[in-house]
Amino acid sequence: MYAHRLDSPFNQAAHQLILGLAAAPASWAVTWPSVYEFLGITTHPKIYPDPTLMPRALAQMEAWLGSGNLVLLGETAGTFDILREQLSAGEVVGPRVHDAKIAAICLAHRVAELWTADRDFSRCPALPTRNPLSDFSAQHH
Numbered sequence: 001m002y003a004h005r006l007d008s009p010f011n012q013a014a015h016q017l018i019l020g021l022a023a024a025p026a027s028w029a030v031t032w033p034s035v036y037e038f039l040g041i042t043t044h045p046k047i048y049p050d051p052t053l054m055p056r057a058l059a060q061m062e063a064w065l066g067s068g069n070l071v072l073l074g075e076t077a078g079t080f081d082i083l084r085e086q087l088s089a090g091e092v093v094g095p096r097v098h099d100a101k102i103a104a105i106c107l108a109h110r111v112a113e114l115w116t117a118d119r120d121f122s123r124c125p126a127l128p129t130r131n132p133l134s135d136f137s138a139q140h141h
Helices: 011-023 032-042 054-065 079-089 096-108 119-123 132-139
Strands: 028-031 070-073
Touching: 011 132, 028 032, 028 096, 032 054, 032 070, 032 096, 054 070, 079 096, 096 119
Parallel strands: 028 070
Antiparallel strands: none
8 A cells, every 4th residue: 555655655665665576586475355455445535535546456456466476365275274373372353353364374375574564463473574664764764
């Protein structure tokens, strides 16, 4: 969302990070739940006074997919078992289940590191996380 929404204070940094991922030879990944969240939040009129129109949000996703090295990750046969472990270990309930689901998908696909600005992922210690926006800001100041 930060890379897409020009009104985000993190837009330029996030955009540069996405460009770097898209230009790299290695694959990068986004979970399907994150795709749905991107589409739902950027187009939500109660979140943004000038929400992104759905055709533009879809075009953004298509552009990222067009990078050629973006992989979309979904649930696997073992995701529920991993989710159960994450929910128990982090005592996760309510809206944080969504983040635990994303963590479980990443763990099922053996993602080495999740890039996120959301601190709720600290409840899933089995998945290493990093806030690349804070890293990016430190390097460019």
